[in-house]
Amino acid sequence: MADRTHVVVIGGGYAGVMAANRLTRRDDVAVTLVNPRRTFVERIRLHQLVGGSDDAVVDFREVLADSVRLTVDQVTRIDTAGRRLTLASGGTVGYDYLIYAVGSGSATPEVPGVAEYAHPVTSLEEAQRLREVVAAAPPTTPVAVVGAGPSGIETAAELAEAGRTVTLVCGGTLGPYLHPRARRSVARRLAALGVTVVDGPDTTVTAVTADAVHLRDGREVPATVTVWTAGFGVPDLAARSGLSTDTLGRLRTDETLTSVDDVRVVAAGDSAAPSDLPFRMSCQAAMQMGPQAAETVLSRIAGGQPAPVDVGFAGQCLSLGRRAGLMQLARRNDTVTVLHLGGRTGARLKEFVVRNIVAQLAYEARRPGRRNRWIRDGRRRAALRSRQGAAPVTVDRVA
Known part of the structure; x- marks a missing residue:
């Protein structure tokens, strides 16, 4: 690889795989993807894994370009000065450019009892453990799902359709993103489906015990199994490595997704905070940011000026069990x-979207850069200008 530019992508989620595949469109670029698992996780199917209707994994050979080297390991530190990554196995990997796509995971809530008694569901391993817990519990076991975003709604619906007695504790509004x-x-x-929805301003969880979820208004929701889907956290790898992050731990970048600290580091997906105005954490954003992060790197290798990030949204899809769903349409911003x-139309549309995402990953692996039809948000520039220069300037140092 001495005569080739080596680009390492940390994280094999939606953004990381798209980035790795897009990078292969240049023969003089060697690409390594570092990921802790040997399989690609369909994170937007994890609720199905919990309910027993899908395993939520795809072989990397189906979605990753053949020329991408897969290293199954965990990055523990980024040495930007030496352009080297330290791995959990004890090894190291050098790089010329780095794409930081570590994604997001479960938040660490400061609610008594959550760590001991609640089950998160944001990673494959968490969903697998929860599946085992649910499968071992008697059918009459009361289940509480905390959190009324997509993960909470979908998990509650999936379990209820499977015959479980489910209470959805919203901690506020049911589906806060949705139109009324x-x-x-x-x-x-x-x-x-038989789900009891507990919503309103006083439904914030104050404690979780072995047999109940305790609310601010004094109520106790019976729960032998508690599922926690309230909020997301971001791995602290960037912060531990001395890179600038926002309050949630996302890597701070300019509008080209380049780190404000190092021109050789580019971010994508849930772990990126471009101009301190990050996009909604979602597969939808990750699928667009991944290839754009790769294009930033390719532009720098070619000596050009990268284009600013351009992401547009179409809305939000929800599964409501296997036989119903909902597609909330949105403006590009x-x-x-x-x-x-x-x-049923919503269910079919949701399944089409999920299958199409895997198809897009596979298409990018075969024909990198041939398809780029995402809708764009023309209002982001105005939003940045309205912040009166608070956004980081575009990084244009010589690589």
Whole structure:
């Protein structure tokens, strides 16, 4: 590899795989993907794994370009001065450029009892452990799902459809992203599945015990199994390595997704905070940011000026069990509209989207850079200008 530029991608999620595949469009670039697992995780199917209807994994050979070297390991430190990564196995990997796509995981809530009694569901291993817990529990075991975002709603629906007695503890509003009409549609479907929805301003969880979830208003929700889906956290690798991060731990970058500290480090996905105005943590954003991070690196290798990040949203899809779903339509800047599709049409659309994402990964592996049809948000530039120069300037130092 001495005569080739070596680019290492940390993280084999949606953003990381898209980035690695896009990088292969140049023959003079050698690509290594470092990931802790040998399989690609369909994170947006983890609720199905919990419910027993899918294993939520895909062989990397189906979605990763043949020329990408897969290193199964965990990065413990980034040495930007030496351009070297330290691995959990004790080895090291050098790089010319680095794409930081470590994604997100479970938040660490400061709620008594959560660590001891609640089960998160943001990683493959967490979902697998929860599946074992649910499978071993008697059918009448009361289950509480805490968190009313997509993960909470989908997990509650999946378990209820499987015959479990489920209470969804919202800690506020059911489906806060959704338009009120779509929210009512979700509520009706959950009710039809037998899910008890506990929402409102006083439904914040104050403690979790072995047999109950305790709320701010004094109520206790019976729960022998508690599932925690409230909030996401970001790995602290960047912060531990001395790179600038935002308050959540996301790597701070300019609008080209380049680290504000190092021109050789580029970020994508949930772990990136471009201009301190990050996009919603989502597969939708990651699938767009991954190839754009790769294009930033390729532009720098070619001696050009990278283009600013350009991400547009279409809305949010929800599974409401296997027979119903909801598609909430949104404007490109991720603000919702009144339009939504529900019922069986919503379920079919959600399944189409999930399958199409894997198909897009595979297509990028075979024909990198041939397809780039994402809708764009033309309002981001205005949003940045309205912050009166608070955003980091574009990094244009010589690599």
